[in-house]
Amino acid sequence: MRILVIEDDKDAAQYMAKGLVESGHGADVAHTGKDGLLMAAANGYDVLIVDRMLPGLDGLSLVKTLRATGNHTPVLFLSALGEVTDRVKGLRAGGDDYLVKPYAFSELLARVETLARRGSTASDTPETVLRYGDLMMDLLGRRVERAGKEIDLQPREFRLLETLMRHAGQVMTRTMLLEKVWDYRFDPQTNVIDVHISRLRHKIDRGFSYPMIHTVRGAGYSLRVADKAS
Amino acid sequence: MLPTKLLKASTFRLTLAYLALFCISAGVLFGFVYVASSTNMERQTEETITAEINGILDQYRLRGLGGLRNTIAARAAAKPDRASIYLLVDRTDRIMAGNIDRWPEGQDKDESYFHFLIETGEDGDGEPTFHRAIARGFLLQNNARLLVGRDIEERLASQAALLNTLLIGGGIMIVLGVAGGLVMSRWMLGRLDDVNRATTRIMMGDLTQRFVAKGSGDEFDELARNLNRMLDRIERLLAGMRQVTDNVAHDLRTPLNRLRSRIEVALMDEQSDESRELLEATVRDADSLIQTFNAILSIARAESGEQQAEFEPFSLREMAQDVTELYEPLGEERSITVHLRAQADAVVVGNRHLVAQALANLVDNAIKYGAEGGHVLVEVRTRPVPMLVVTDDGPGIPAEMRERALERFVRLDPERSTPGNGLGLSLVAAVARLHEARLQLEDAKPGLRVSIAFPSLPERGAQLTRQEVRSLA
Numbered sequence: 001m002r003i004l005v006i007e008d009d010k011d012a013a014q015y016m017a018k019g020l021v022e023s024g025h026g027a028d029v030a031h032t033g034k035d036g037l038l039m040a041a042a043n044g045y046d047v048l049i050v051d052r053m054l055p056g057l058d059g060l061s062l063v064k065t066l067r068a069t070g071n072h073t074p075v076l077f078l079s080a081l082g083e084v085t086d087r088v089k090g091l092r093a094g095g096d097d098y099l100v101k102p103y104a105f106s107e108l109l110a111r112v113e114t115l116a117r118r119g120s121t122a123s124d125t126p127e128t129v130l131r132y133g134d135l136m137m138d139l140l141g142r143r144v145e146r147a148g149k150e151i152d153l154q155p156r157e158f159r160l161l162e163t164l165m166r167h168a169g170q171v172m173t174r175t176m177l178l179e180k181v182w183d184y185r186f187d188p189q190t191n192v193i194d195v196h197i198s199r200l201r202h203k204i205d206r207g208f209s210y211p212m213i214h215t216v217r218g219a220g221y222s223l224r225v226a227d228k229a230s
Numbered sequence: 231m232l233p234t235k236l237l238k239a240s241t242f243r244l245t246l247a248y249l250a251l252f253c254i255s256a257g258v259l260f261g262f263v264y265v266a267s268s269t270n271m272e273r274q275t276e277e278t279i280t281a282e283i284n285g286i287l288d289q290y291r292l293r294g295l296g297g298l299r300n301t302i303a304a305r306a307a308a309k310p311d312r313a314s315i316y317l318l319v320d321r322t323d324r325i326m327a328g329n330i331d332r333w334p335e336g337q338d339k340d341e342s343y344f345h346f347l348i349e350t351g352e353d354g355d356g357e358p359t360f361h362r363a364i365a366r367g368f369l370l371q372n373n374a375r376l377l378v379g380r381d382i383e384e385r386l387a388s389q390a391a392l393l394n395t396l397l398i399g400g401g402i403m404i405v406l407g408v409a410g411g412l413v414m415s416r417w418m419l420g421r422l423d424d425v426n427r428a429t430t431r432i433m434m435g436d437l438t439q440r441f442v443a444k445g446s447g448d449e450f451d452e453l454a455r456n457l458n459r460m461l462d463r464i465e466r467l468l469a470g471m472r473q474v475t476d477n478v479a480h481d482l483r484t485p486l487n488r489l490r491s492r493i494e495v496a497l498m499d500e501q502s503d504e505s506r507e508l509l510e511a512t513v514r515d516a517d518s519l520i521q522t523f524n525a526i527l528s529i530a531r532a533e534s535g536e537q538q539a540e541f542e543p544f545s546l547r548e549m550a551q552d553v554t555e556l557y558e559p560l561g562e563e564r565s566i567t568v569h570l571r572a573q574a575d576a577v578v579v580g581n582r583h584l585v586a587q588a589l590a591n592l593v594d595n596a597i598k599y600g601a602e603g604g605h606v607l608v609e610v611r612t613r614p615v616p617m618l619v620v621t622d623d624g625p626g627i628p629a630e631m632r633e634r635a636l637e638r639f640v641r642l643d644p645e646r647s648t649p650g651n652g653l654g655l656s657l658v659a660a661v662a663r664l665h666e667a668r669l670q671l672e673d674a675k676p677g678l679r680v681s682i683a684f685p686s687l688p689e690r691g692a693q694l695t696r697q698e699v700r701s702l703a
Contacts (some may be wrong), residue, residue: 019491184552189591195562
């Protein structure tokens with residue numbers, strides 16, 4: 001996918017672009033808000049990564065202007081400020097996600113890929129059944145089956161699996177899972193999420209022909225059908 | 231009625247000591263007045279008697295016994311009230327002249343002063359009444375005897391009245407002294423109490439507290455001003471120290487960020503297993519550094535109080551349920567059961583994410599330091615105020631270390647063998663302060679009990695229903 005990085009820290013932008021390219025995406029870089037706005041408006045990008053603090057035109061105004069012209073490209077805000085107010089302001093201005101510096105590149109990548117996917121697969125009718133591989137999740141009946149065999153899940157395990165299934169094939173970081181499954185934004189000091197994953201993994205993968213919940217080193221977890229693992 | 235504190239106050243004891251000293255000196259003074267005035271009066275009486283005797287004896291020498299008898303008779307007649315007492319008896323004790331009817335018993339030959347009682351009449355019951363008197367006897371020729379004296383009842387009565395007055399005066403003095411001492415020590419105590427109350431609040435962590443100078447320019451005002459100056463200095467130093475850590479954390483975040491990105495990019499190219507491992511280990515170290523810096527900055531943000539602007543009401547019970555459920559599997563790994571006890575719901579106004587993080591840190595600690603196979607209890611209480619309480623059955627924290635445990639980077643484990651950066655409880659403390667909540671570490675016997683007591687919601691907030699809370703949150 002094609003990603004535009006609007007970031008005035010040239011070093012950071014360069015590494016970000018390099019990382020995105022290494023991960024198989026196309027990346028362009030703009031160093032000022034004005035350049036970024038022009039590029040974003042002219043070319044169809046899949047995702048924009050926008051720093052909040054930019055010389056000339058700041059990130060918030062940039063996205064507001066873009067949205068006003070009917071451009072709905074998903075936007076990930078980057079900020080050195082971590083205040084919840086900033087996050088709320090960013091999301092109100094039309095941002096889709098918010099990441100505070102310093103961030104792990106893997107976190108950035110995971111969020112960008114999730115955003116891009118959302119942009120492309122957004123459907124109007126809410127799904128009632130999720131299917132991935134030999135997994136089937138009935139959202140209305142709160143039932144889960146793998147290879148036709150019913151799996152008994154606790155409510156939170158159900159939500160965890162639902163989140164992984166909705167983002168199947170993508171990397172979900174621990175903070176993303178805490179955000180989406182538990183609806184909390186904080187930095188858990190210990191491996192709490194890992195323990196939940198290992199419980200879920202126990203139920204989903206044990207006794208089946210191949211594992212579906214994969215650990216992505218240094219990043220998070222991914223629900224994948226076998227062989228696609230790196 | 232006297233509060234024991236007042237009795238214990240050094241100012242009051244000082245007042246009592248002064249009062250005692252005052253009483254002793256006043257007692258000596260009063261005693262001197264009393265003794266001096268009574269001896270003086272006695273001497274006057276005696277001088278009067280002596281002068282009278284001399285006059286009478288002159289008559290006796292001039293005109294003999296007969297003349298003496300006439301003089302006595304005349305004088306006795308002149309003093310029928312017997313203020314002066316005269317008696318002249320012959321050698322057979324027969325009365326020759328005088329205003330008393332017999333020679334007082336037991337005074338025969340002695341020519342010195344002596345005291346005796348004279349009958350003055352009868353009281354209502356027919357009992358005789360007596361007055362005290364003093365007199366001096368003289369042996370004349372032919373063994374006739376002369377007695378001259380004075381009724382001293384009145385003098386003794388006024389002496390008694392003087393004594394009475396002195397005693398009452400002393401009593402009044404003691405009462406006034408005690409009252410004055412009480413008033414004075416209460417006033418001094420009041421000023422000291424102000425200082426003590428402020429000091430207590432400061433020790434509880436409210437460094438913004440200042441002492442109030444009354445403006446009278448006395449020593450208490452000077453004390454208040456000096457303490458305030460000292461506090462200003464302490465606050466500046468502390469703020470400076472925090473500012474340094476905050477600045478360091480802030481300034482190092484950007485290079486750390488680049489460092490981490492660079493390693494990550496390098497990891498994408500690197501295919502040799504050995505370098506991969508090295509790079510991954512470096513990323514982990516960078517992550518723990520970033521985590522520490524982020525924790526410092528979170529604390530700094532919480533302490534700045536700016537986040538109060540985005541406070542919203544949220545359900546303490548739901549949040550506690552979420553966190554308990556989040557940590558329950560982690561506890562299970564250490565065979566620790568994490569329970570939740572929340573009978574009633576409490577709504578508090580605050581930052582849900584920060585409070586959740588604080589509770590998560592507490593539960594995390596409880597699991598980390600709790601006894602293996604033990605229990606961690608998370609409680610939501612509504613009375614007397616909305617409260618979060620986390621209790622473990624681990625070794626606890628000794629009372630004298632509890633305060634220190636809340637400081638930044640302080641780890642009670644001297645070997646620093648358990649993972650952590652010593653900021654977990656500091657963040658809890660900062661979040662509690664941000665919410666104007668009271669953080670308390672107690673002995674759970676055995677184990678540690680940490681409680682965060684939130685301020686009660688004002689009426690309006692308390693009436694929010696769960697749905698309203700959910701829609702607001």
